[in-house]
Amino acid sequence: MLQTSCFILGFGKASSGRLHPSKWWLTFLLWLMLVAPAKAMELRVAIQEGVSKITVGSSTKAVIRDSAGRVVGQMAAMDGMEARPTGGGVALGGEQSTQLIVEPTAGGYVWIGDRWYRGRTRLVRTGKGLTAVNQVDLEQYLYSVLGSEMSANWPLEALKAQAVAARSYALYKRQTAGNSVFDVGDTQTWQVYKGLETEAESTQMAVNATAGQVLTYNGQIILAVFHSASGGHTENVENVWSEPLAYLRGVPDYDQGTPGYQWQKSFSRNELSRLLGVSNVKSLIPERTTPSGRIMTMKVVGSGSTRRMTGSQLRQALKLRSTLFTVSSTGTGFQLNGRGFGHGLGLSQWGAYQRTAIASMKVQ
Known part of the structure; x- marks a missing residue:
């Protein structure tokens, strides 16, 4: 309802x-x-994907079910077991199936890799590896x-x-x-x-x-x-990703003075050349920016070549907090003065x- x-x-x-x-x-x-x-509504969360093996366990006694939901085995409390992919699916504690589910009893928790989780564990063969999925109540x-x-x-x-x-x-x-x-x-x-x-x-x-x-x-x-x-x-979402969405629009925010509000990062010319793949970087020229000042396209000018990069590409290459920044020359390199942390959406x-x-x- x-x-x-x-x-x-x-x-x-x-x-x-x-x-x-x-x-x-x-x-x-x-x-x-x-x-x-x-x-309750269950969510399927991938914890490890495409791995060659993974340790799973339960804080209480657990049952092991096959792909049809039948109980095919037991797992003792606090007794980790190693799961591996096989030609036909998944192997765990002598049991094999196209997929296996570890289901704790008495409100227990499951161990997946290196952490405890609520819910249960589903082990699935994906490609050449094994994917461990935590099936857990949405609210939890x-x-x-x-x-x-x-x-x-x-x-x-x-x-x-x-x-x-x-x-x-x-x-x-x-x-x-x-x-x-x-x-x-x-x-x-x-x-x-x-x-x-x-x-x-x-x-x-x-x-x-x-x-x-x-x-x-x-x-x-x-x-x-x-x-x-x-x-x-x-x-606005279309300035960062692709299609516009009526509900993801830019508005004034109130994060001034917070740890994420301002940042600064400096690079030598050699560093920029190595990170951006342009020899002897001479200038960084913003070609397109959003109304709020985020970089959409940057022209990277070198001694023998020029490269145009999106703000997202530049952020990833230089490991920047955001695409909202200005550029100034320091003589031996460039200083980026920026604001914000993240994509700026929502x-x-x-x-x-x-x-x-x-x-x-x-x-x-």
């Missing part, structure tokens, strides 16, 4: 010109959908994501904003996954997930307080991306922190 209600979610002004301290969360005017599912998955993506010591309202964004992102990926084995990964490419080690009472409180809440646009769950700091202004985490801090001071 679904219930919907409308909230103003934005770092910009609401239609009334004011923001209630507890209703400011994201950068868009959207529908907030309150989902009350009849049963978020307990860890919040502590992995944001400090558990941050204000509860900031954590709640992150919970809504992370839940929306996970469900969007679950609905659009082109992969039959998993919905999301556990790295920064998706959203970081480290299992039990990053859970905290505060992250559980934030997830529970927003249980089932997701962001939608025209009735569809959105791609609710987020980043560390915007440098004062978030970005929720600004440090902006969320600042807004909750400001709201808290006003309430007091």
Whole structure:
């Protein structure tokens, strides 16, 4: 059963010109959908992909099921076992199947590689290797994501904003996954997930307080991306990735003075030549920038060649915090003065922190 209600979610002004301290969360005017599912929703998270072997275990006694769901073996508590790919699928503790599932009893946890997780473990042969998938309740998955993506010591309202964004992102990926084995990964490419080690009472409180809440646009769950700091202004999605999305628009942010707001990095000419593949770099000329100042295209001029690079390519090559920067010559090289940390799309985490801090001071 679904219930919907409308909230103003934005770092910009609401239609009334004011923001209630507890209703400011994201950068868009959207529908907030309150989902009350009849049963828990399971998410498939790839923990290790394409490996030659992996150690799995359980904190309690566990059963081992085959691809048809039949119990084919047992696993003792706290007894790690090595799984390997075979010609016909997966081998674990003498059992073989196209895939195997380790299912703890009595509310136990699973061990995958080097961490403890909630839920259960599915082992699947993929290509020439083995992929370990943590199948976990969505809300419990978020307990860890919040502590992995944001400090558990941050204000509860900031954590709640992150919970809504992370839940929306996970469900969007679950609905659009082109992969039959998993919905999301556990790295920064998706959203970081480290299992039990990053859970905290505060992250559980934030997830529970927003249980089932997701962001939608025209009735569809959105791609609710987020980043560390915007440098004062978030970005339109088409200026960073490809197609425009009506709900991912740039707005003023409030991350000034935070650790992610400003940065500086210097390079010698030799360093730039090596990193950018242009001999004897003479100048860096921004050719296209976004309205907020992010680099879209940079011309790298050398003594014998010129190379044009996108902002994303330049950021990756030089390991920059963002594409929002200016360039100045130092004589022997170049200095980059930048702002923000991340792609600048969607929720600004440090902006969320600042807004909750400001709201808290006003309430007091």
